[in-house]
């Protein structure tokens with residue numbers, strides 16, 4: 027009898043725990059495993075961005091790594107692909123949450139979303155976060171600073187004891203530039219620096235963004251704010267520029283060439299055309315045109331992937347268009 031009661035009590039407890047979590051307004055479409063995130067990008071093709079992914083892995087694994095890893099670059103350099111690859115790699119092994127700026131164009135639900143995500147990937151935190159949500163009803167309507175303290179910092183601090191097994195959680199925030207209010211971005215970056223006070227259970231943030239001026243300034247301010255009190259920097263910046271080609275003395279085959287090879291092969295298979303139709307020379311020429319930008323390579327592939335791809339003249343004509351620079355004219359706004 028007693029056993030049954032216990033089970034019932036436990037079930038009831040779990041149900042109300044879940045309810046408190048459910049009541050937290052959050053952007054579930056911004057979570058790593060949501061359909062929306064899955065449809066917005068592709069992870070890196072195997073073998074590409076090797077150097078960068080290794081650098082990020084080293085940062086994740088280093089107990090003394092910076093709190094924030096900031097990956098900034100112009101449009102189409104592959105930031106989202108890197109973010110998805112990191113999130114995929116962390117899945118199940120390390121703890122992670124993926125959170126996208128593009129569906130969170132303000133910061134009101136930033137920390138509630140992360141709190142919900144942390145509960146999913148780090149069950150040890152569940153009780154703490156649930157009880158924080160219970161004690162702070164309507165916390166999702168409060169200022170982000172309060173949300174960070176109540177829903178994340180305090181629950182993590184409970185576990186941040188020398189007796190607790192060390193853990194490192196990584197939050198991946200893609201496209202911070204989508205948050206259009208510079209003040210919100212500035213506040214957010216400033217708030218995240220408080221995470222450096224966690225030691226045994228660390229929370230780190232990988233942020234990707236375009237290199238907008240105000241984001242640069244916010245990070246610069248963060249360094250100034252902290253330089254007097256700390257010996258090490260609080261964040262690491264890693265600019266993601268164009269892919270450097272072999273001609274520039276970097277890597278064996280450049281990444282856009284690998285990508286074109288793979289993507290064009292897939293397109294040929296899809297249309298039942300022999301992969302060799304284009305030849306290495308012309309792939310290399312396309313790669314040169316892409317000029318180290320993934321977005322350019324991806325756009326060329328999409329342009330080639332037309333319904334009449336199986337007709338030789340049609341695909342050759344499209345290729346001629348690309349080599350003749352007609353693609354830019356066709357895709358530019360009217």
Ligand SMILES: Nc1ncnc2c1ncn2[C@@H]1O[C@H](COP(=O)(O)OP(=O)(O)OP(=O)(O)O)[C@@H](O)[C@H]1O
Nearest residue numbers: 068070071074101102103104105106107320321324
């Ligand atoms: N390493 C990669 N392997 C395969 N495809 C890639 C890779 N990097 C980028 N791509 C492809 O190139 C295109 C542009 O990449 P992505 O969206 O990641 O750029 P971005 O830097 O996030 O751009 P934005 O600043 O507009 O968000 C996408 O179609 C993406 O799938």
Ligand SMILES: [Mg+2]
Nearest residue numbers: 105106107201
């Ligand atoms: Mg992106």
